[in-house]
Amino acid sequence: MLPVCPWPAALGELSPVLPRNKSMGRNLGLQSSLQLHLLKRRLKCRMALETALAYNLFEQANPELIPWLRANAHPLVLGDEACIVREGELGGAVFVVERGQLRIATKAVDGGSVPLGEGGVGSIVGEMSWLEARPAVASVWAAAGSHLLRLSHASLDDLRRDGHPVAALLYQAIGSKLSLQIQNQNAWVHRFPGSQHEPLRKVLVLFADLNEQDVDWLRNLGQLQRLPPGGVLIDEGQQVSDLSLVLAGDARVQVHSQGQLRVVGSSRRGELLGEMSLFNRGGHGASARVDTLDGLELLNINIDALLAALAGDPARASRFWRALARMLSQRSRDQLLERGLAATSRQAEAQRDDEEIDLGQLTGISTAGSRFDWLCRQLQNQEG
DSSP: OOOOOOOOHHHHSOSSOOOSSHHHHHHHTOOOHHHHHHHHHHHHHHHHHTTOOOOOHHHHSOTTHHHHHHHHSEEEEOSSOEEEEOTTOOOSEEEEEEESOEEEEEEOTTSOEEEEEEEOTTOEESHHHHHHTSOOSSEEEEOTTOEEEEEEHHHHHHHHHTTOTHHHHHHHHHHHHHHHHHHHHHTTGGGSSSOSSEEOOBTHHHHHHSOHHHHHHHHHHEEEEEEOTTOEEEOTTOOOOEEEEEEEEOEEEEEEETTEEEEEEEEOTTBEESGGGGGOTTSSOOSSEEEOSSOEEEEEEEHHHHHHHHHTOHHHHHHHHHHHHHHHHHHHHHHHHHTTOOHHHHHHHHTSOGGGSOHHHHHHHHHHHHHHHHHHHHHHHHHO
16 A cells, blocks of 8 residues: 655645745745745746656657566556655655656755656656665655556566566666656756766766676777867767767866856766767757866777667676666766755665665675776777
8 A cells, every 4th residue: 555645845835935025035934045045946946847858668668668567567556646756765666657647856955845857657766766775865746546557676676687688678768767867957956056066977887787798898899089188079969979988087067057058067087978878869969068178088889889789688788778777876866965955865874874884785886996997907908
């Protein structure tokens, strides 16, 4: 039985209510200009939702995934509106919407609710907690009468362990959803106070999921490139042809926001660039501009050649797409946390005992670092 809970105030009326004038604001007891600043940002956030990109699994995923989904998911029909994902909890399932509407909100550090988006047919929710084994960054409410497909974490983990060919299709679908989610967040999240330069997730997440043969395979697919100081690797809107692994140097990530080109991230040794284009072939092009002030050394892997090679190896494809989906999930999470959002999720993680740290994850990161160092040495020897 799913818990029934009310829609958050921010999805109907902002809480606390944004005053219409300064005198009303004083009467309502607004504590500081920062609180008013956050409330105004929430209004702009809600306006951005009107033009948000939407992902529909039934229309955009590989058609071979759909029969497996319907055969293995548990169908749910909600008589009342229900909270199907609760921020700060690990949950136990991933949900896909067959019919109905979703609303998604996260908590800010001041205790207020911030709407993150709305969902309809084909929406996927709850996948970030499953991918990362971390608390949800937002709560999700399903409207009364919604028809949902529920996939338990246990059944999804079995799918991966069994090496089922559909696993790669599922991870690819989730990655596509997350890439659109990040694009939507990029449209508004930088309006919230936070670090001006957002570091991207290191490629260690990728190498932790791949094995030694996979890393060597990527090396053989790629070409070494040296980009001089001032060079541009990717232009915003440009069709991206390569997946680029930064071997040395620093990159600067910029997006157009409110008519200006703003620096929103940085990338350095061990970062992956261009991965969003893997999920958006033939789309609107790169969502950001990437250049370098001091020069870069990169391993460039042609995306068309990469996709063709993955199509012939379902097991490797499953590892690869899972790794990319996890990278995007962590990037989306970090983006919210950096700006004082997902506060309930942050609190839940802070309350965990040090003894609960997953030693397997630490071992995986150490192994991934060794694999990356091996790759760099091989490329250096190749050049020599």
